[in-house]
Amino acid sequence: xxxxxxxxxxxxxxxxxxxxxxxxxxxxxxxxxxxxxxxxxxxxxxxxxxxxxxxxxxxxxxxxxxxxxxxxxxxxxxxxxxxxxxxxxxxxxxxxxxxxxxxxxxxxxxxx
Amino acid sequence: xxxxxxxxxxxxxxxxxxxxxxxxxxxxxxxxxxxxxxxxxxxxxxxxxxxxxxxxxxxxxxxxxxxxxxxxxxxxxxxxxxxxxxxxxxxxxxxxxxxxxxxxxxxxxxxxxx
Numbered sequence: 001x002x003x004x005x006x007x008x009x010x011x012x013x014x015x016x017x018x019x020x021x022x023x024x025x026x027x028x029x030x031x032x033x034x035x036x037x038x039x040x041x042x043x044x045x046x047x048x049x050x051x052x053x054x055x056x057x058x059x060x061x062x063x064x065x066x067x068x069x070x071x072x073x074x075x076x077x078x079x080x081x082x083x084x085x086x087x088x089x090x091x092x093x094x095x096x097x098x099x100x101x102x103x104x105x106x107x108x109x110x111x112x
Numbered sequence: 113x114x115x116x117x118x119x120x121x122x123x124x125x126x127x128x129x130x131x132x133x134x135x136x137x138x139x140x141x142x143x144x145x146x147x148x149x150x151x152x153x154x155x156x157x158x159x160x161x162x163x164x165x166x167x168x169x170x171x172x173x174x175x176x177x178x179x180x181x182x183x184x185x186x187x188x189x190x191x192x193x194x195x196x197x198x199x200x201x202x203x204x205x206x207x208x209x210x211x212x213x214x215x216x217x218x219x220x221x222x223x224x225x226x
């Protein structure tokens with residue numbers, strides 16, 4: 001299984017850009033990377049997914065270097081409502097078989 | 113369109129008791145998953161299913177059984193509950209596109225085993 005490591009917590013102020021990095025040193029060639037957001041007492045919610053280089057959607061960007069041993073979730077201009085736990089996931093598919101390894105999560109606190 | 117729903121929301125069991133957690137999805141997804149979430153440990157995959165009538169073991173399958181008799185439902189069973197199974201259980205479903213997939217999670221079931 002791929003092993004993922006994230007910082008336990010981060011603080012930021014409203015309006016700032018926040019970057020959360022996940023380390024996945026033993027990622028395999030075909031593994032993909034996904035980030036989820038979780039609020040208290042709710043299930044995780046998809047943010048963004050990628051395989052290599054850079055992916056951007058309406059809420060975030062995902063940067064993956066060439067060696068793919070880490071990935072960085074970038075949240076532009078955070079607000080108080082972005083306070084949540086953020087998880088990276090390394091997913092591996094082999095036919096119908098699945099290996100899914102979540103990181104332990106990063107608690108992001110956005111301060112006014 | 114309710115997405116992924118889980119029943120019950122909360123349950124207290126005594127050691128040795130059995131119970132079944134129900135997950136239902138109305139998105140016609142092929143893949144369904146059961147995870148447990150413990151403090152400081154993220155989510156760990158218990159079992160998953162890639163289609164009706166199929167199941168497979170995940171990272172932490174011991175003490176749990178699953179069934180997928182209908183495409184929209186995925187059941188997680190605890191035959192003899194243990195305090196170590198106290199956790200929050202999440203169900204998810206997805207429709208993979210190639211090797212990548214987006215999982216949609218339910219609201220969770222909080223289980224306390226005394």
